[in-house]
Amino acid sequence: MKQHNPVLALFTILTFIFLLGPLAIIIVTSFGADSYLSFPPKSWSFHWYRHIFETEGFLSTFKTSMIVSIIGNLIALLVGLPAAYALSRYPFWGKKFLNSLFISPLLIPGIVLGFALLKYVIVAYQFSIYTGLLIGHAIIMLPFIIRVIASSLANFDFSIEEAAISLGASRFATFFKVVLPNIRSGLIAAVVLAFLESFNNVDISIFMTGPGVSTLPIQMLQYVQNYFDPTIAAISVLMMLLTAALMYVIERLMGLSYFTKN
Amino acid sequence: MSLLSLNDVSVAYGPNTILKDLNLTVEKGELLSLLGPSGCGKTTTLRLIAGFLQAKTGQFLFNAKDYTRLPINKRHFGFVFQNYALFPHLTVFDNIAFGLRLRKMDKKTIEKKIKAILQVVNLTGFEKRFPAELSGGQRQRVAIARALVIEPDLLLFDEPLSNLDANLRVTMREEIRRIQQELGITAIYVSHDQEECFSISDKVAILNHGMIEQIDQPKKIYRYPKSEFVAQFIGFKNFITCSKRANDGNDVVFSTAHGQFRTTPNADVQSETSLKLAIRPDDIELCAPADAKTAGENFLTGQIQLSTFLGKAYQYKVLTPLGVFHVNCGSETEPLAVGTTIHLFFPMDKLVNVD
Numbered sequence: 001m002k003q004h005n006p007v008l009a010l011f012t013i014l015t016f017i018f019l020l021g022p023l024a025i026i027i028v029t030s031f032g033a034d035s036y037l038s039f040p041p042k043s044w045s046f047h048w049y050r051h052i053f054e055t056e057g058f059l060s061t062f063k064t065s066m067i068v069s070i071i072g073n074l075i076a077l078l079v080g081l082p083a084a085y086a087l088s089r090y091p092f093w094g095k096k097f098l099n100s101l102f103i104s105p106l107l108i109p110g111i112v113l114g115f116a117l118l119k120y121v122i123v124a125y126q127f128s129i130y131t132g133l134l135i136g137h138a139i140i141m142l143p144f145i146i147r148v149i150a151s152s153l154a155n156f157d158f159s160i161e162e163a164a165i166s167l168g169a170s171r172f173a174t175f176f177k178v179v180l181p182n183i184r185s186g187l188i189a190a191v192v193l194a195f196l197e198s199f200n201n202v203d204i205s206i207f208m209t210g211p212g213v214s215t216l217p218i219q220m221l222q223y224v225q226n227y228f229d230p231t232i233a234a235i236s237v238l239m240m241l242l243t244a245a246l247m248y249v250i251e252r253l254m255g256l257s258y259f260t261k262n
Numbered sequence: 263m264s265l266l267s268l269n270d271v272s273v274a275y276g277p278n279t280i281l282k283d284l285n286l287t288v289e290k291g292e293l294l295s296l297l298g299p300s301g302c303g304k305t306t307t308l309r310l311i312a313g314f315l316q317a318k319t320g321q322f323l324f325n326a327k328d329y330t331r332l333p334i335n336k337r338h339f340g341f342v343f344q345n346y347a348l349f350p351h352l353t354v355f356d357n358i359a360f361g362l363r364l365r366k367m368d369k370k371t372i373e374k375k376i377k378a379i380l381q382v383v384n385l386t387g388f389e390k391r392f393p394a395e396l397s398g399g400q401r402q403r404v405a406i407a408r409a410l411v412i413e414p415d416l417l418l419f420d421e422p423l424s425n426l427d428a429n430l431r432v433t434m435r436e437e438i439r440r441i442q443q444e445l446g447i448t449a450i451y452v453s454h455d456q457e458e459c460f461s462i463s464d465k466v467a468i469l470n471h472g473m474i475e476q477i478d479q480p481k482k483i484y485r486y487p488k489s490e491f492v493a494q495f496i497g498f499k500n501f502i503t504c505s506k507r508a509n510d511g512n513d514v515v516f517s518t519a520h521g522q523f524r525t526t527p528n529a530d531v532q533s534e535t536s537l538k539l540a541i542r543p544d545d546i547e548l549c550a551p552a553d554a555k556t557a558g559e560n561f562l563t564g565q566i567q568l569s570t571f572l573g574k575a576y577q578y579k580v581l582t583p584l585g586v587f588h589v590n591c592g593s594e595t596e597p598l599a600v601g602t603t604i605h606l607f608f609p610m611d612k613l614v615n616v617d
Contacts (some may be wrong), residue, residue, distance in 0.1 A: 157345065157347065159343050159345060159347040160347045160348070160349055160350070162314060162341070162343070162347065163341065163343060163347040163348075163349070163408075164349070164360065165334050165335050166312060166313075166334055166335075166339065166340070166341040166409075167335075167360050167361035167364060167408070167409075167412060168335045168338070168361055168364045168365065168412070169335060169360075169364055170335060173364070177360075178349055181351045182349075182350060182351055
């Protein structure tokens with residue numbers, strides 16, 4: 001028999017209102033016809049969604065954001081995958097230190113990281129804006145890549161790697177034929193989480209962007225400084241949809257992997 | 263020339279020496295077991311032969327070729343792991359096909375070979391299952407099939423049955439022996455279970471502290487352990503330290519402060535100076551005090567200190583002037599009470615002289 005505790009039920013409902021209420025308000029306002037943000041809107045329209053595509057800057061910065069997040073992700077993966085593998089596979093001196101080093105971008109405030117990166121790396125070495133963005137985003141994605149892959153490698157039985165080698169596989173072939181297929185869901189989760197972190201990032205990007213090159217969140221920030229119309233709500237809704245879709249992918253993968261594990 | 267020989271091989275992890283100047287030979291078609299307590303170096307020896315680790319010094323010859331520095335994937339040995347180490351993302355068929363595909367065999371040959379090997383391990387019809395859908399015994403058979411199908415020059419087993427329950431262990435070890443003999447394959451088998459080793463091996467090597475204490479046929483080791491360590495390991499619980507030995511025809515008479523013990527040593531195994539005797543708890547007999555067969559020799563009197571029911575027997579802990587002895591008596595008779603004075607007879611053919 002289920003016991004219903006009315007206080008607990010009320011508490012749960014309030015928590016959900018607290019968490020989801022603002023999102024609901026944004027969704028509702030984005031369909032308003034007024035030229036300013038109002039809740040509830042007096043009349044309804046899709047006008048502001050159309051306006052996103054008519055306004056200069058949103059599409060191009062969306063493209064920049066995609067490029068930076070995807071290529072930055074690949075860079076982070078190229079560094080993070082071998083790092084996560086080494087950290088899980090081998091005991092070595094300084095392992096604990098490296099572990100904390102790799103998650104440190106999560107601990108340091110983004111503003112500090114962004115400013116330091118700009119002053120001591122980007123400016124000092126005269127990197128282009130694109131390069132700067134890629135470096136910054138790769139750095140903030142790295143902890144997600146390493147942590148998520150490492151946790152999926154923690155469940156990986158490395159003796160199957162030895163089995164593959166004893167059957168004649170090279171180390172390289174073993175990694176691709178045996179290790180990767182078995183951490184696939186962790187790998188995808190890592191990539192998606194890192195992508196979301198990068199795609200929504202403001203604090204690093206704000207230092208890295210410059211004339212002519214900007215990311216979507218920075219463009220949105222600049223837009224709200226000048227205009228107060230529901231366009232921003234409409235974009236927010238689209239970004240929420242993207243995030244929700246990606247989270248759904250993770251949920252399916254991680255959920256499925258939970259059932260297929262023996 | 264032996265098929266495999268390890269010559270003065272040493273292995274060390276940092277400052278810890280795991281194997282010390284180990285020498286070992288294996289003949290073609292033979293099943294050799296490495297037996298010993300945990301930490302004795304048996305798994306290290308096996309992993310060294312497989313190529314998972316490298317010798318610090320010494321040489322490993324296989325088929326008269328130097329394998330000491332040959333990479334694992336070039337050795338063409340089969341390895342059966344304790345935890346099976348099947349590829350969880352592949353079906354039984356693909357698990358077994360893994361080694362064949364790496365050898366660039368065509369589809370037809372692979373299918374034929376897998377069909378044949380599944381018949382050998384009694385798993386026909388399981389091709390499409392995933393490892394998670396198999397029982398422990400079935401997984402182990404897949405692991406054996408996967409190692410066998412590449413027709414390895416040598417098959418290595420690392421405690422393959424220790425994760426199975428007792429009944430299945432017995433069935434599986436018979437299977438392993440049958441397959442090994444059917445295919446005439448040379449194998450090395452690591453275990454800490456002496457019954458398992460004795461039942462399937464042509465030869466058993468007993469290891470202790472990274473050195474081989476004794477290597478021989480199972481029945482010879484069982485009957486004539488060479489050293490006190492080996493004797494203890496294979497179930498000799500009682501030891502007598504004597505003060506003097508004297509030859510008497512074929513026999514040797516050992517003297518102690520509390521009587522003499524007569525036995526016929528095996529000159530192949532035992533040294534001619536050792537003063538230690540060993541006997542199993544099952545081999546000591548109870549007798550009447552004035553029994554004629556003792557003739558004053560191989561005889562001790564003591565008091566029962568403790569009685570333990572072992573199922574098939576009662577084990578008495580008996581305190582004698584030469585120390586404590588463990589004696590097993592059939593459980594069909596009523597047990598003797600603690601404190602009872604009993605007389606122990608040590609049959610001379612069961613008393614073994616050890617180093």
